[in-house]
Amino acid sequence: MPLPDPASGPERPGDPRAAGHSLAGSGGFVRSGKVRDLFEVDGRLLLVASDRLSAFDVVLPTPIPDKGRVLTGLSRFWFERTADLIPNHLLETDPADLPAGFTDEAGLRELRGRMMLCRRATVLPVEVIVRGYLAGSGWKDYLRTGAVCGIKLPQGLLESGRLPEPVFTPSTKAEAGHDENIGFDAVVDLIGSELAERVRDVALQLYWRGAHVAEEAGILLADTKFELGVVPQDTGTPPSGEAQTRKDQLAQGELILIDEVLTPDSSRFWDASDYEPGRAQASFDKQFVRDWLETQAWDKTYPGPALPAEIVSGTRERYVAAFERITRASFERYLQEDVVAP
Numbered sequence: 001m002p003l004p005d006p007a008s009g010p011e012r013p014g015d016p017r018a019a020g021h022s023l024a025g026s027g028g029f030v031r032s033g034k035v036r037d038l039f040e041v042d043g044r045l046l047l048v049a050s051d052r053l054s055a056f057d058v059v060l061p062t063p064i065p066d067k068g069r070v071l072t073g074l075s076r077f078w079f080e081r082t083a084d085l086i087p088n089h090l091l092e093t094d095p096a097d098l099p100a101g102f103t104d105e106a107g108l109r110e111l112r113g114r115m116m117l118c119r120r121a122t123v124l125p126v127e128v129i130v131r132g133y134l135a136g137s138g139w140k141d142y143l144r145t146g147a148v149c150g151i152k153l154p155q156g157l158l159e160s161g162r163l164p165e166p167v168f169t170p171s172t173k174a175e176a177g178h179d180e181n182i183g184f185d186a187v188v189d190l191i192g193s194e195l196a197e198r199v200r201d202v203a204l205q206l207y208w209r210g211a212h213v214a215e216e217a218g219i220l221l222a223d224t225k226f227e228l229g230v231v232p233q234d235t236g237t238p239p240s241g242e243a244q245t246r247k248d249q250l251a252q253g254e255l256i257l258i259d260e261v262l263t264p265d266s267s268r269f270w271d272a273s274d275y276e277p278g279r280a281q282a283s284f285d286k287q288f289v290r291d292w293l294e295t296q297a298w299d300k301t302y303p304g305p306a307l308p309a310e311i312v313s314g315t316r317e318r319y320v321a322a323f324e325r326i327t328r329a330s331f332e333r334y335l336q337e338d339v340v341a342p
């Protein structure tokens, strides 16, 4: 029997359409992803990171306080630290920059630290993944075929082993079910060769930048997923008579980095001090809650079990630790002053 889709329907925990949600009365609601609520604001996109936590692909009924602020603060840090590599979608983070009447006082307080007002882009139809270590589906593919996404790797690599060099390992963006790893050829088919090459090159540069900064904080960036989008170029002249294909339109637009960047939700972070190839590594942030979930009689389908208070606080501490170690900023200061600073 098909299960209800947790990503649709207003019954999902935290959905702004639900009565009592502080953004319930706000205008322009577009939709909710697993973690973010999307609004349209004067032609721009407002992304609001909620405190929802998904584990084993299920959004749990218990939020982790301030988790959305950790994700947003980290993304703000990375957008700044990668702006020399690629432009990004971020325009404003201050609720005061929203049009008057968008939401009420409670809504504005809720938005602080968790909102990003963004340029709206056409999202590329591929998951832009880079791996520096062999874990998850990369490890599974390697065991089966000796390659990941068609990239042949040396023999004898260990689980969680460091790759000779980071590799671009794209996957499909599945509407339902799990994403599937694909080769570079398949990316070329989807978005054209010129854009595919630009995407691969910038993804590898972003990975290097992220891995370097994380490593200085004692965190290994095992792998990470970026989302890239294209903003149509405003040429000022109407399109020529020839019908443009979708690929041409993508290739001619401005390629930008969108969504969230190098956060615990989009990346596998490992504590360098516990790192030991030859086995699975504990994830820096989510392992704690995953370990507890494994002790529960739960079949990993929607809805998941409610989390006890000590699991909520332990998970929150780990997300905050990831923020503070990577950014070297104080999370308390982020909450108080809405700045990413020591």
Ligand SMILES: Nc1ncnc2c1ncn2[C@@H]1O[C@H](COP(=O)(O)OP(=O)(O)OP(=O)(O)O)[C@@H](O)[C@H]1O
Pocket: 007, 032, 033, 034, 035, 036, 037, 038, 045, 047, 089, 118, 119, 120, 121, 122, 123, 227, 229, 258, 259, 260
């Ligand atoms: N600048 C942008 N323009 C258009 N869409 C964007 C932009 N930035 C992020 N998005 C989209 O907003 C959504 C963010 O929501 P969230 O992270 O909760 O989604 P998800 O659970 O990862 O995926 P899904 O959308 O499949 O539920 C994603 O679908 C992402 O592609």
Ligand SMILES: [Mg+2]
Pocket: 033, 035, 259
């Ligand atoms: Mg997402």
